[in-house]
Amino acid sequence: MTSNRLTGYAQKMGYPFLCIHAGKKTSGWSEDSVSYLALKRSLFSFKLDEDLAYDPLFQRHTGRVMRELLKFQPDVIHITGLNDVSIVGAYLSWKLQIPMVGSWHTNIHEFAASRLENILGFVPKKARRRITGFAEEKIMYGSIQYYRMPKVILAPNQELIDALQNGTGRVARLMTRGVDTDKFSPDRRTVNDDIFRLGFVGRLRAEKNVRMLVDLERELVAAGRTNFKFLIVGEGTEREHLEANLKNAEFTGFLDGDALSEAYANMDVFIFPSETDAFGNVAQEAHASGVPAIVTDQGGPKFIVKQGETGYVAKDLAEFTSYTVQLMDDPSLLHSLKQLSRESAMSRSWDSVFESVYNAYREAFDITQAKLARRREQVV
16 A cells, blocks of 8 residues: 555656566556556465465566666665565665665564464463564564665654664664545444444454454453444454454455445444554554544554544553443543544645655665765775
8 A cells, every 4th residue: 555655656746666566467557657567476476465475486577677677777776575576676776786775564573473373372372482482583683684785764663763773773764654534534434323333454364463352342241331343344364263253243354445434434443453563554544534543552553543632552451441441431532532533644644754755765875875975085
């Protein structure tokens, strides 16, 4: 989504931009100032998620990509993480001596540890935590080494900025996310009944900690609250568990477009138990829809939510339950948080986000030019 928004910004501003990505077939085309090159993955690709894959043979496209770069003559190359496409980009940035910017989008170290813990459910808890902790530490170490290649790193929250800057010695800058306040709006609401809807939007995977929703339902019922239901938007391997264990829930599967906007607006409170998200676009989309969010105190979403104004940051299940009950029982408080959530989202534009990205491009270019100038002086 963010990459699509970035190319849209470049097109709107008339900036020359070459977007190279994986696609269902290899093809190239242009739309105004933006050129695209889609490269087909091989039969050896393996699925990482519902809409994400990795091709160990993707480097076979290196020659094709290099020809496109030589034709386009970029000032900067921007890679978007540890993936098959970006690895080709990083290699060609080094080979062609083109300054590189790297953006961090996914906490893959935490994702991997979370999925590993789920797989190793049969292992005693203490041993399992040692294994997953070791894996998380090593993957983070490897990620930091990878991000030593860019001249400038973009990260979505201050914790990651500090970790990457300290680990790589590179310049790290903030790259938040914007939100479309026309697409996501309280005006999209279509329900008008007495049911209190608790919403979740995202991948139904172990790293999203979605099984906590089952625990939350149990605690709400124990607290005497019954006139509610969960509205679960998304697909993933945890859906079967949730369907079997949530007593009162509606599962929509994956949604986009108007259907997604409507689903957000029909929620009363957004519940996001993930502890691994680097930013949390969904919390902003909920806010734009006039829906306060309750999020964990781990990862990026806690930087989006203003405590007691646009939702709550909860440290454990007890606080998730307490905050949810509070909003269920106090319609005037809920109304206030809904209004403040919408107002907060209105101040977050995509244009301001991408202006900062282009500032990072200029900074990476200037760093490289200064380095080249110093080398020339040493030669003289």
